[in-house]
Amino acid sequence: MIEDLVARVEAGEDAAVEELADLAAADPAAMAPYLLRLLDAGAVWRADVLYRGADEDFQREVVARIDSGAHQRSDQLGHLLAQTRGPVVEEAFRRWAQAPPPGDFDPFQRGAAALARDGGWELTADGLRELCGSSAYRLVPGADGDRPKGTCPWCESPLWTALDVDTADTKVAAALAHTGWRGRLHIVTCHFCTCYGTTYVDVTEGGDAGWSARNVRPDYLPGMPPEEPPLVGFAPGERRPTPYLSSAWAREGSTLGGFPDWIQDPAYRDCPSCERAMDYVGLIGGADLHDYGEGAYYLYVHAPCGLAAVEYQQS
Numbered sequence: 001m002i003e004d005l006v007a008r009v010e011a012g013e014d015a016a017v018e019e020l021a022d023l024a025a026a027d028p029a030a031m032a033p034y035l036l037r038l039l040d041a042g043a044v045w046r047a048d049v050l051y052r053g054a055d056e057d058f059q060r061e062v063v064a065r066i067d068s069g070a071h072q073r074s075d076q077l078g079h080l081l082a083q084t085r086g087p088v089v090e091e092a093f094r095r096w097a098q099a100p101p102p103g104d105f106d107p108f109q110r111g112a113a114a115l116a117r118d119g120g121w122e123l124t125a126d127g128l129r130e131l132c133g134s135s136a137y138r139l140v141p142g143a144d145g146d147r148p149k150g151t152c153p154w155c156e157s158p159l160w161t162a163l164d165v166d167t168a169d170t171k172v173a174a175a176l177a178h179t180g181w182r183g184r185l186h187i188v189t190c191h192f193c194t195c196y197g198t199t200y201v202d203v204t205e206g207g208d209a210g211w212s213a214r215n216v217r218p219d220y221l222p223g224m225p226p227e228e229p230p231l232v233g234f235a236p237g238e239r240r241p242t243p244y245l246s247s248a249w250a251r252e253g254s255t256l257g258g259f260p261d262w263i264q265d266p267a268y269r270d271c272p273s274c275e276r277a278m279d280y281v282g283l284i285g286g287a288d289l290h291d292y293g294e295g296a297y298y299l300y301v302h303a304p305c306g307l308a309a310v311e312y313q314q315s
Contacts, residue, residue: 006034010041021046025244028053036061039080044073047080048119048262049244054081059088066092069102078105078112082119090128097123118266120259122277131268132280135174136240136258139163141288145233150210151226152190154217160191160229162284162310163299164207165256171236175257179279180303183207187281187299189310191229194297196221198269201308203301212307214272230289246283248296248313256282260298263313271302278302278309286314 002023008016020038024031031038032055039062043050054062062081065071081089096105096112106115116122120132148159166184167173176185183205190199197218202210236256240246247253248261260266260283269278278300286293295314301307 002030002034006037006041009038009043017043017046017050021049024049024052026242028242028244032058044076044080047076048083048266051080051083052244054084056086056088059084059086063088063092066101066103066105071103074101074103074105075107078115079118082115084119085121090123094123117268117277120266120268120280129277130178131277132243132259133175133178133257134243135177136243136246137171137175137256138237138240138252139234139254139256139282139284139288140237141232141234141254143231143233145231147231148186148188148209150188152193153211154193154221155190155224155226157190157192157226158229159188159211161186161188161233162297163187163234163256163282165236166207169236171239172256175236176281176301179281179301181205181301185281185301185308187301187308187310192224192227193218193221194310195295195312195314198309198311200272201310203306203308209308214307232289234284234288248283248285249287250285251287253285254283254288258282261296263296263315267298267311267313269300269309269311271305271307273305273307274302276302276304278307281308
């Protein structure tokens, strides 16, 4: 099946890439023998899924192409390489952080560290830090959401509980192991205003949650009367076979842990208190909130500073 799909991509059938991406999310390693063919066929979209299972031979080839400066779109090569992991990738990004390669590797002058961040990790003094979890669990919606205290200071709508979980649950503990969080994680925000800019939440391990003074009102907010947010509660369900199976589009796509399914560009957030990268917590899909819901809410936490964040993306 994979062979047939790869042949269709090589024949110019772009739709086959989407089918391959679904297969890659379910079994990244199965794609490894075909990745160089896909790259040579120009399949550089859906790189955040397609190339996750790349082996070291493929990684070395991509590094060599970037170092040569000859590839016309080496920025695309840098992005797809950042989705992979291993010593080859780590060594290359460390080197490029000190001396960027020639060509179009970094056209916006963001730096190698920012490109690595797009892949969900960052370099540290002695290795790398993963911003996403290696375990993921479906978040099962139910009609048992709570109404937190308080209203949005910007639009006066009641606050919305996006997530309320506790690491006393072994599923939650596994999904959030990379964050260092211990205890209850209760993330509240304004269901409406967070659609116009990232919102931050002061959180404690005892489950306290409140609108953070770190929030900055967006330049644009539509004038609207207060509205009721959805009363949908989420509980961790079955474990996803891989951490790459969240969906920002489909029902039952909401996921605790794992990696995000971006609708737009990667948007890993910095903690507004210490400016270190926040850890990704999970995704709440609009399709699981409303019959005609769209978009997705991406959740983050930075345990050392006691801050959570909510980011919204929509097509």
